[in-house]
Amino acid sequence: ETGVTQSPTHLIKTRGQQVTLRCSSQSGHNTVSWYQQALGQGPQFIFQYYREEENGRGNFPPRFSGLQFPNYSSELNVNALELDDSALYLCASSLPGPGAGGYTFGSGTRLTVV
């Protein structure tokens, strides 16, 4: 059984650029959630995907978008990067059902915007 894998582990982008982060979910999990963790803060919910559709969204602007593929892997896209987008981006997979507990987290992608 494989866990959640994220790529890349680190990247540096310039303000105004676009970025795509990738996530492969744990075997058997068909729900993927993305979180942003700024330095010194807890993770903040960006959105969740289930059956290739967005299934809940946090307080993030539309320039944060995502995709889920038939194999349950997912992408997070951020357009028009801002300095405040610098953070650790976490992907978590889970089974569907009430609530959102019981996540398996990936190691994250550290994004630095300069």
Add this chain to the structure above:
Amino acid sequence: AQRVTQPEKLLSVFKGAPVELKCNYSYSGSPELFWYVQYSRQRLQLLLRHISRESIKGFTADLNKGETSFHLKKPFAQEEDSAMYYCALTFQGAQKLVFGQGTRLTINP
């Protein structure tokens, strides 16, 4: 809006001493509460959830709806308990976890 507060950013105790990491939440309905832990150089992982009422690695947490708290406790701290601990909340029908800011626990030898 739902909120989770962990009042201590840093907590340092000696090995063998009792540990209590505080967590308070604001939510008017029936929440589901969790503790997640992140050891050095490892990913965030679930430690325990209140509905299972388990004791994991000697840690327990009781949901107190009157005080809206879900404090994490361990009677005798061990050096391997040093880690970052996050309290988190969700509720029926939600697709998200709401996390606190985290408490860095250091166990001194």
